[in-house]
Amino acid sequence: MERAALALQGEASVYTGLLRSLLLLAWMVEARDPYTGGHLWRVAHLAELLAEAAGFPSKEVQRIALAAFLHDLGKVGVPDSTLCKQGKLSGEEYQTVQQHAEIGLRLLQPHPLASMVVSVVHHHHERPDGKGYPLGLTGDNIPLDARLVAVCDAFDAMTSHRPYRAGMPVEHALDVIEAGLGQQFDAHLGELFLELGRAGRFSGVVGFCDDGIPLAHCDACGPVLVRDRTAQAGDFTRCPACKAGYRWVLSGASMLAVVDDEGSQHMGWTGSDGSLLDHLVERWAVLL
Ligand SMILES: [Fe+2]
CATH class of the missing domain: 2.20.28 (Rubrerythrin, domain 2)
Structure with a gap:
């Protein structure tokens, strides 16, 4: 093989390795947080469906799905006593959990591929009415990708079971999103999400942790x-x-x-899902 071609191949594998290292970070979150099994996969899947429905170009759809997969990375910096607490958090504990948006930004910033995901990691808890965190940004000042993932994240949190409460039925969670359009959720993206949900497009996502599982x-x-x-x-x-x-x-x-x-x-925690990781690296390599 010619030198130039070899060099190109080498460069491609360096970037693929970087993508792999970025994705592995998502399993650090799932290993720390016992209540969110499959949450990252589901939010990524919902974000992909919503970004497609919103008409984003296919590469941007995949970038947003990747960012959604990593959105809660900052949770690795939240103490167990708060992250694993069963039941309602105190005001102080809630403030501690809120720090995960800023922690995620700071953890990721030095990563060579950080620019693909940081706005979602940092801003996925902002609200159009300015009552979100960490910066209390309003309306269109919130990055579009973060507004999109915020809808998907809230929906998955509502429809997922916790040891201390059952998940809401899909219809009920969609009604909650509808009630929060323009305030808690981006009005346009929220409307599109409702259309998808009411057309039954989330049936293979809610209650799943991977395709068909x-x-x-x-x-x-x-x-x-x-x-x-x-x-x-x-x-x-x-x-x-x-x-x-x-x-x-x-x-x-x-x-x-x-x-x-x-x-x-047994340990119970088997480690990173190598097969899912391979699949995701292959899928998101188009972004490199
Ligand atoms: Fe979060």
């Missing part, structure tokens, strides 16, 4: 068992929130989590 229910505390693509029947896992042990068993075409005390002896 539904979240499994932890009998003891809620549906926070995430099965990665490589999990086999017979593998053990445990609930990251309440530590109950489980084993994956095949049931027809699907896989069920069955209570098994041996599971609690």
Whole structure:
């Protein structure tokens, strides 16, 4: 191979490696936060659907989906006592959680690919009425990509189960978004989101943690068992929130989590999902 071609190939693999390192950071968040199994995947998927519906060019759709996958990175800097607390947060604890937007920005800024994702990481909790954080920006002063991800993030938070509360039905969560149009949520993007949701476009996203992989229910505390693509029947896992042990068993075409005390002896956290990571690197390499 010619030198120039070799150099080009080398450069491409450096960028692919950087993308891989950026995406790996998302698993740091899921490892820290036991309640958000699959949240990053779902928000990325919803953001992709919404950005497509909003008519963004395909490369921009993918950039926004990538940024959505990393939006909560700053949560790695929130103490366990707050991040893992069951039930309502105190005012002070809520302020601590809010810092994740600023922490995410500061953590990511030195990364060579940071410019693709920082505005979403920093501003996904701003609100058009200025009551959001960290800067209290209003209306169109909030970056468009962050306004888009904010709708998807809030919807997923509402429809996801927590140990201390059940997730809202999709219809109800869409009504909440409708009530907040122009105040909590961008009016135009929010309207488009409602159209998608009411047309049933979120059916393979809500309650899933990957394409075709539904979240499994932890009998003891809620549906926070995430099965990665490589999990086999017979593998053990445990609930990251309440530590109950489980084993994956095949049931027809699907896989069920069955209570098994041996599971609690295992780490439960299998690490980064290498297969999903490969898939995402391949998908988002178009952005490099
Ligand atoms: Fe967040």
